[in-house]
Every structure is written in structure tokens, then in C-alpha cells.
Amino acid sequence: MTRPSFPPSSLPIICLIFVCGIHSHAVAASAPALIPTDTHPATGPEGDAEHEPTAAPPPAAEEAPASPSALTTPADPPNKKAPAPKPGSTEPGPSAPARPNDPAAAKSHATEEVQSLLRLGPTLTDRGDYQAAEIAFHQVLRHPVAQEADIKGALLGLARMHRKQGSFTKAVAVYERFLKDYPNDERLPDALLDLGRTFRDLGIHKLALGRFYSVLNSTLKVSGGNFEHYQLIARTAQFEIAQTHLDAGEYAEANKFFTRLRLLDLAPADRARAHFMSAYALRLQGDRENAVTTLRSFIEQSPDDENIPEARYLLAITLRELNRPQEAFAATLELLRREQDRNATNSKRWAYWQRRTGNQLANEFFETGDLMSAHSIYTSLVQLSPEPAWRLPLLYQIGLCQERLGSIEQARGSYQSVVEAASASPTSEFAELAKMAAWRLEHLNWRERVDQQLTTFFSTTTGKQAATSTPSSDAAATP
DSSP, X not given: OOOOOOOGGGHHHHHHHHHHHHHHHHHHHHSOOOOOGGGSOOOOTTOOTTSOOOOOOOOOXXXXXXXXXXXXOOOOOTTOOOOOOOTTOOSOXXXXXXXXXXXXXXXXXXXXXXXHHHHHHHHHHHHTOHHHHHHHHHHHHHOTTOOHHHHHHHHHHHHHHHHHHTOHHHHHHHHHHHHHHOTTOTTHHHHHHHHHHHHHHTTOHHHHHHHHHHHHHHHHHOOSSOHHHHHHHHHHHHHHHHHHHHHTTOHHHHHHHHHHHHTSOOOHHHHHXXXXXXXXXXXXXTOHHHHHHHXXXXXXXXXXXXXXXXXXXXXXXXXXXXXXXXXXXHHHXXXXXXXXXXXXXXXXXXXXXXXXXXXXXXXXXXXXXOHHHHHHHHHHHHTTOOOHHHHHHHHHHHHHHHHHTTOHHHHHXXXXXXXXXXXXXXXXXXXXXXXXXXXXXXXXXXXXXXXXXXXXXXXXXXXXXHHHHHHHHHHHHOO
């Protein structure tokens, strides 16, 4: 292939054309690509994309070829600001470049996430979802933006969750970490109080007492407001000390602390509770006489307290243990009859202690042969509930009392009521009781037939002769 040859005179012109072509190609390559206008929806003053789009501008006329000087003009410097849109103009101005990683926005989002987890943890704990609550609290503890207050709240929430779950060892570990890391926190008395309760739940009474005494010391050192709260914490710690002695079997110490609490300026409910617990400790200690005295004074001074039904139960059985049956019988009837009008305020509590007291005392009277007292208590117990499961066993016991007291017709009526009520029930719950009542009826009928036969026998001549001849024959046989 032959190479083309150019005349020497045309060589400068060819070089100029070649250089201009290279420069034009470079300028075209560096120019930004044109974006079609219909890819950006026009927005209104409030940024709503539902506004009608702006009409596209008419196509521009063909531009004349740029001169060599225009091609060589340098581009605008990068720091040169674009012209702002004119007022009233519908043309959108150039948007500012997006900042994908805004540190302030990211920090705000992370802080809100921590607060959400702190709110979520207690809610899950109260709901019983302990696994999810633990995850929430641990996420707060590991979160990079969590503040000191957040860490404190997460630790206390985690300890409370473990304690409510029954994981007392884990709860102790978390409370101890909080006390070690934040010894001057204002919530220190509350944490010590809960830690003492956790030790008591574990059966470590000595450590529990130490933490409760630390509560008393910490409330004296805390400065600032909320004085009433710390007073309440101190009183609660004293109650917990007395209760811990009671749980540890140190009844004399428990009675001493409960008696001291009665001397403090407490709310009526707290003073009544200390009074009742003092009597309870005396009974456990074995001092029944003082227990009876304290229980009676408590019933007299706090007749509306929630512990009154249990106090009457303790009074009745303590009197029975002191071999004072008539006083025990009177205390039981007082509980069953007089307090029925107060049953509506706390029916379940009253019903429990009424049934327990009546059953226990009536059974003891029945076993010892005091049938009249047993019959009276059983009759009062029947009035407590119309449920067959409650009434039918009591009716059977009433029948036994009536039978032993010689009231055969009344006993037959009680047994017959049990059989009829049991047969009316579609379940087999009362089948055994019905069999027992039916057997007692047959026994009563048999006794009645035997009595009639004996009466008939001894009313005849043969019977009279047998009755009169028997002693003479016995006398003849005697040497």
C-alpha cells in the first residue's frame, strides 16, 4: 500500500485542521449530559407533587457553529454560584446537593431509638415477655449514643425484670453493678431496698438485713428535694427489717421491730399492719396469751383493716389451742355472722377466711364430741354460698351431727337433700357423697325397723315372759 503524499505547501493547513479536530472532540466529551425536563416533576410552594407540571419550553433554534474562540473559552469555575430564580418565576431553582450522612440527623435518630427501647423494656416486663424485655435493655447498654442516664435506667429496668421473672441471682448481679458504678445516684436507696428484698427471696437473710440498714443510712445522706419519697423509703426499710426477722424465724426480734413501728408517726394503714404483724409474731413465738390480747386490741382499733378476717381466724384457733372452746366458738360465729355485711368490699378474702375458720373449728368440735357447737358452725357455713360444691358436704356433716344428737328425722332430711341434689347434677362430682348419704339413709331405715321389731317383740306376751324369765334363770344358774 502506497502512502499518500502531500505537497509541501499544504502541510501547515493540514496540521491546523488536525489540531482543531482534537480540541473540538475534547470539549464535547467534557460537556455534561442533558437531562430531559420531564423527568423532574414540578413542585408547588408546599412541595406537593400533585400540582400540574410546568409546560416544556419551545425547541430552540439551531445555533450557529461556535467560533474557534468560543471553543477555547474555559468552563465556569466550580465555586461560582448559580443564578437564583427570579421572583414569581415558575422555573425551579437549582436544588442543593443531598447530604446522605447528616451527623446531626443520625444522632437524633439514635437518641430517639434509645428512648424507645427504655420505654419498651418495662412494658414488655409487665406483660411477662421477659426475653424480649431483656433484649431491649441490653440493646440500650450496648448502644453507642446511650448516655449515663440511659445506662442507669436500663440497669434498674433489667434488674427489676430479672426479679419479677424469678431470676434472683441475675437480679442481684445487676443491682450490685449499679451500686458499684453509680454510688452517688439519687436512686441508690430504691436500688438498695430492692436488692435487700431479692436477698430475702433467696433466703440470705443476713445480707438482706444489711442492705435494709444501708437504705436507712443512705436516706440520711441524700441531699436535694423529694424528701417525702425518702421518708417513705426509710419507713418501708423498717418494715422490711421486721419482716425479714419474721421470715428468718426470729419471732422475738420481729415482734420487737413491729412494736417499734407502731410508735412511729405512720399512716393509719401502716400502723394497723404493724399491729397485726406484731400479734402474728407473738403467736408464732408461742406467746399465745399476749397474742390473744394483741389480736383483740387490733380488731377493736382497726375494724375496717384488710387483715381483720385473718385476725379473727387467728384469734379463734389460738383460743382453741388454749383450751378455751366457748371463746373460740364465739369468735368463729362472730366471723361468720357479723362480718357478712362487709363481705362485698373484699368478698374473696372474707370468704376464704370464713370458710377456713369455720371448717377447721367445726371439724375439731365434731371430733372432740362437741356436737352442738359443730352443728351451729356447719349451719352458719351453709349460708355463705349457694354453690352445690360448697353446700352438699356441709349438709352431709349437718346430717351426721343431727343423727348423733338423736334428731333422726332432721338427719334423714339432710341426707335426702344431698341425694336429690347430687342426682340432679349431670356430673359425677358428687357421686361418692351421694353414695355415702344414701348409705346413711339405709342405716337409719334399718335402725327404725329394728326398733319397731324390738318394740313389737317386747309388747307381746312371749316377749314379756322372756323378759321376766331371764333374770330368774340367771339367778338359778348362780351358785
